[in-house]
Every structure is written in C-alpha cells, then in structure tokens.
Amino acid sequence: MRTAGIDIGSITAKAAIVEDGGILGTKIIFTGYNAEAAGVKVYEDLLSESGMDTSSIAKIVSTGYGRNSVKFADKTFTEIMAHAAGAYLLNPKIRTIIDIGGQDSKAIALDEKGKVRNFVMNDKCAAGTGRFLEVMARALEVNLDEFGAMSLQSKLPSKISSLCTVFAESEVISLIARGEKRPDIIAGIHESIAARVSSMIARVGVAEPVMITGGVARNAGVVDALERKLGVKIAVSSYAQVNGAIGAAVLASTL
C-alpha cells in the first residue's frame, strides 16, 4: 500500500511517500503564513516530482503543529507518534528520539516494539529550538547551514548563560563586541542548546540507541554538543528532517 504523510511545522512543511516499508520520495518547503496552503503545495510538489498521481495514494496522515489545517488528510496524529513511527522504520532498535524543530524540542522514549513509552516537550519558550538558532545566525551574520562546520573548529566555546532567546541574543552581540571568535560563539550557542535539551531528556531517561530528528539534526555542532553532554552516540539519518512526515506515512498504512 502506498501512503503519504504531511508534517506541517512552524518553519517548514514536509511530505513523504512510503510503500511497503520503502521511502519513495520526500519534500521540504517553507510553511510561510498559510499552513493550509503549505500542506497542499508540499504534497502536490512531491507528487509531481515523483511522477505520481493522487489516485495512487491510498491514505494520507497529517502531523505537526499545523496538522489540523491539512483538510485532505484521512487522519491526524501528533508529531510524537509520527516521529516514533518514522524512527522505527529507519532503525527499529531506537529507544530514544530527540526531536528539535522550529519552535519545539522534545524527547520521546520508545519501548522495544517502537511504541511511545513517554515524552517531554519544552515549556512555552523557544530557547533550545531551531528558532533560537535562526535568531543567533542573524546576529552573527552567518548562514545557518554553516553553523555546524564552524562550531567544530572551536577550541574554546564561549559561555552563553541566558536562557531567554532575546537576552541570549544581546549576550551574543556583546561577545562579538568583545572580539570573541565566531566559531567560539557558535560553539557556545550549541552548548547552551545542548544543556537545555539534555536536562529535558533526562526526565524521560536516555536509553540507547539514541536518534536525533527534526531540522536541527542537520547541525553537526548541536549533535556533537549533545553527544558530549549526554555521553552517548547519537544517530543522524539523512531523513532526520522529514522523519515526522515519513512516520505519518507509516501511520497512514495502518489505517
């Protein structure tokens, strides 16, 4: 059975098509201000790029913060379930998922069958999420895609102590003024995210193997800082950012 999953996040909208455990295609676009339109567009784009027709898709599941604005979905699931299902498809041994998206960060504990045992989400604060990194990239005038590689050059990460995104931004600006090197500041930012996220992960417990999903998984610096903070290896799939959409497609096949 061929199924589709749509994951509408706060920054990007993702779509995936799955058939019999194989991933046929994925697509990422910016969500913009209209979540409903983004859902339609990402799905249509993926279909046309993969040369498929709507009629070949048996079921559609939507997930993510904009899940209810996908009117053509057969059912909605939360991103917690979707990420669990996606991780299980990519590696059924995974026991802990760290998902860091645009405005949410969460830790999901899985049992041996890949079912969700427990989860925690960040409080009403965007520190430790993708939006936090975007703000910092702007302050540092560095392309966010270069963040990971640049921070890995640092020998002495700067210290960022503010928990609040706005205050952390002014802290970063004063570090720039003080002449600290950009790689060090970026490494410091990654460590502050790792510190914040790992105290949340500790609440569900860190069982290995651990996988990171969500857009922030693309940032090797955050992954490195998290690995050091938690003392575990973290698996990064090339599908990390679309894992929620893949999981939604997997869930659609169970409908």
Next chain:
Amino acid sequence: MSETNLEKDKRKIKSEKKMRDIMTAYYIDAKTARQNNKKVAWITSGGPVEPLIAMDIIPVYPENHGAMIGASKMGVDLCEKAETMGYSNDLCSYARSDISCATVNGGPIGGLPEPDMLVCCNNICGTVLKWYEVQARYFNVPLFIFDTPFCHTEYTKEAKRYVERQINEYILFLENICGRKMDQDHMKEVGKTSFEGQKLWQEVLDTAINKPSPLTAFDAFFHLALIVTLRGTQQTIDYYRGLLGEMKERVQAGIGAIPQEKYRLLWDNLPIWYRMKWLSQKFAEHNACLVADTYTSAWCGSMKYIDDSKFLDSMAEAYSRIYLNIGVDEMAKMVIEMIDKYDVDGFVLHSNRSCKPYSFGQLDIQRIVEKERGIPCLMIEADMVDERSFSESQISTRIDAFMEIIKERKTPYRGREAKG
C-alpha cells in the same frame, strides 16, 4: 460525537441552578452585611471557618473570588493592574487579582465586601501571609494568623500543642472583635454540621467510582464552592444531599458525564479556570473522563483526623494535615490511593505557575506514580487565572499525544480484565 440537544439535556446536572442561586444569595448577604449589623471576615480557603460560622460572622474567600475572576476571564486585566502597582508577575495570580481588585472594585461581582477582620491560615501556602498583611494594611483591619507547621510525615506532640493553643487565641480574637462570648454549644453543632458536610461531599465525589462516572472533575470544580465557602452550615448539607441523590439517580439510569466514557483520568492541582470548557471538550473528544482530582478532595481529605464530639481539638490536626501541608511521599501515597479507588488509566498534572506548594513536588509524584502504577502521566504548564501562561497549541498537542499513548495501551478500564 455529535449529540442531540435531548441527550445533552439529559446529561446536564440539574442541581447546578440551585447552586448558582445559593452562591448569589450568599454574596448578596455578604455585600449587605453592614446594613444588617453583621461582620465580615476574609479567610483563606484552607482556614478554620467553623468558629466564624459559630460567631455568626460571614466568611468571604478571596480565593473563591479569584476562581470567579479566572472563570470570567478577567484575570489578565487584574494581574496586569497588580503588576503596575509593583507586584511581581511571579506572584500567585489569586493574590495579584485580589490585591488589585480591592483597589478598583472590579471583577465579576464588583469586588468583595470590605472585611472587618482577616483570618489567614498558612496550611495552603506561604504567599497568603504577605497577601493578607497587604490587605490588612489596605483595609486597616485586624489580622489573625493561624500557623500550621508543615507535617512531613507526622503531626508531632509539639505541633499539636502549638496548633491547639492557637485555636483558643483565635476564638479570643473573634470574641474581642464581636464584643461577645462564643456559644460553646452552638460551636459544637457547627462542628457536627461541618463534618457532616465533608462526609457528604466525599460521597458525592465517590459516585465517580461508577462506570460511566456521573460527574467529571470539571463538575466537581463547580460544585466545590459550597464546601469551601459555607462549610458548617445546614444549607451545605441540604445541597449536597440533593446533589448526591441526583448522582445516584444518574448512576442507576447509566447516565455518564460525557457521551462516551472509554478512558478514565485523574487531575492534579487547581483548575485552569478560564479554560474549563475547552479542556472538558478536548478530553471528551478523546472519550476521556476526568473522574477525580486531588484538589476538590482536599476539603474532605483529612476527615479521618476529625472527631466530631471534640471538634475544636481534632480540627487543629485536620487543618494541619491537609494535602498541601504534608510531605511529597505522603502526597504520592494519596494520589496512588485515588488511582486505585477510581480505577484510572492516566494522570494529568497541571503545573500551575501560581501555586508553588502544589506544583513543586509534582515531578517526584509523577515519577512515583509511573514506577508504582505504570500509567501514562501528562504535565501541562499553565496558570489557574493568568491566561498569559496558557499556550493552546502546545497543550493541545500534549493532550493529543498523551491520549494516543493511552489508546495504544488499548484496554479501556485497566482493572476490568484482571478482575475477570
């Protein structure tokens, strides 16, 4: 899910109207107290109210008022007003809205009647001490502080002597203000009436043991008002007798509080007053009924310490050992008893930004529950009155994910199959 109006009507609790009438009459009495030569005392929700009733003083509860402010969504304005006055936004939203409301006579009932005295019992929190001192200065009235030592595990001999002595001082305080002696026989009657009211309230809550449950915690939050404000009066007994009768009829007729009860949940902490409807609908959509809560049962949770023939002395212990004045292990024990008693499938904890003593040990209680009973637990971060601390899409996702986990574990009614 779509219900006909007839079904909705069947499901509606009929006693509600009577309750509204009683509360309206109560506030009219309190607001016209001066004209009728009666005195008004403001008192904390966990405070010993029975001596006030025995002295014919009208008790008024700023916390009940806070709940009304929250439910009528007037909390943000009043909290902001308090912040303008210089109070920190980390302070309890009941305290903030009460302090600012007193200066503008705002809120849903145009402010509380002015007090002749204040009675502050710190068994519920430490904030009330400063809050009542502020109000005592503002209204320039005497304040009685009833200090209940924290009972980590036990109620010591020293604590017993200390609290019992304060009861004598408390009565003297009231006698001085009223200029007359307390009628001891009347006090005994009030004690019996209070105890009877608490027993009835517990019986009402216990009807939720039935499947489907005839009431939800959201109903309990509403019907709670009398056991808080009019504890020790005959009116309370009469009302809860009626309500209990109605609940029993519903059980007989198989009328549940929600259209389809498949999952049963326990709630912890104060209600989110401005989102009661949204939350009850949200859970009902998942066929989940919040059958019980740790909050409304706090007004009958320490009955085991009361001896109604020696009410005043035993009251000292009962007021000292309420849910918020005991150690986390003791609290967890009570939560687990409730989980078993009401046979629930999940535990929802409201981490309430306002209420520090209620929220502080929640993570430990959650861990203990997960370990002892293995049921899914959900923590919701919000505030009882201040809507600025409520994030709808975040909370919605958390509830949906929590219900997905509960549904995945499939077996509605955990205990049913085990019992055969």
